[in-house]
Amino acid sequence: MSETIEQKCLSKGVKLTEQRRIIAQVMSESSDHPDVDELYNRVSKIDAKISIATVYRTVKLFEETGILTKHEFKGGKARYEELNEGHHDHLIDVKTGEIIEFVDEEIEKLQKKVAEKYGYKLVDHKLELYGVKKK
Amino acid sequence: MSETIEQKCLSKGVKLTEQRRIIAQVMSESSDHPDVDELYNRVSKIDAKISIATVYRTVKLFEETGILTKHEFKGGKARYEELNEGHHDHLIDVKTGEIIEFVDEEIEKLQKKVAEKYGYKLVDHKLELYGVKKK
DNA sequence: GTAGATGCAAAGTATTTGCGACAAG
């Protein structure tokens, strides 16, 4: 297990308020990729007084701090996920919206190669596969 | 050269209005990937009376008809591009916003393989590389 | 002639922000 979100906040000098602690906790316990609205719902169950503005401010802060990543999957709202060392991409079930995380070293390597071919250093990438379940 | 957008409209039974003709023409002449606002600007220079609502309606229609594709690159607004047979992905210069189109057959193949590994049939995908130019 | 398209302005979403009250370090 890697650092908790709380530990990350401390080590990055982010002030740890009650609200942030709750949002961090909820994100840690979420294995799906909630959007801000959904996160707000979950957080509200723990502390009903937290405002949605704080949730927006916090996910943005956590994203800038490298604690969360933001995904903008097709047509939907922004969704967030905890950022750990292990990078991965996403396979999205177009029927159910279910998300499967995967890693493919070979694809990663090829991406770097493509960028280099055009004279670029790869700093980030996004790969999303959309599929339907085979019977 | 493949079919023009106008030909595609005819063959797909999309009514060809003056506004659509202009939007089609502007998209055909755009080698970058304009967002709706930019497209509206360009279109307005040809016919100032076209409303932005029509531009939104038209890009959506063209997207559903398979004439344009929509991209939602990081943090920005939706951007559109003409859809031709040749599929390609994008390499985005994070400094300048410049977009390079590329194709890598090997990556395509691997994507299909990954989807299959999880029991899915790949119906769509999105690959974006973000890079900085090497000196 | 008729179904569908347009322009306009109003309504939706998703997200951000100004501000006075409040809490963490």
Add this chain to the structure above:
DNA sequence: CTTGTCGCAAATACTTTGCATCTAC
């Protein structure tokens, strides 16, 4: 204490929509 955060509501940005009018076929 002091700086930064919070809650609230108002503001913004992007996109969609209702409706009366107009146009392609």
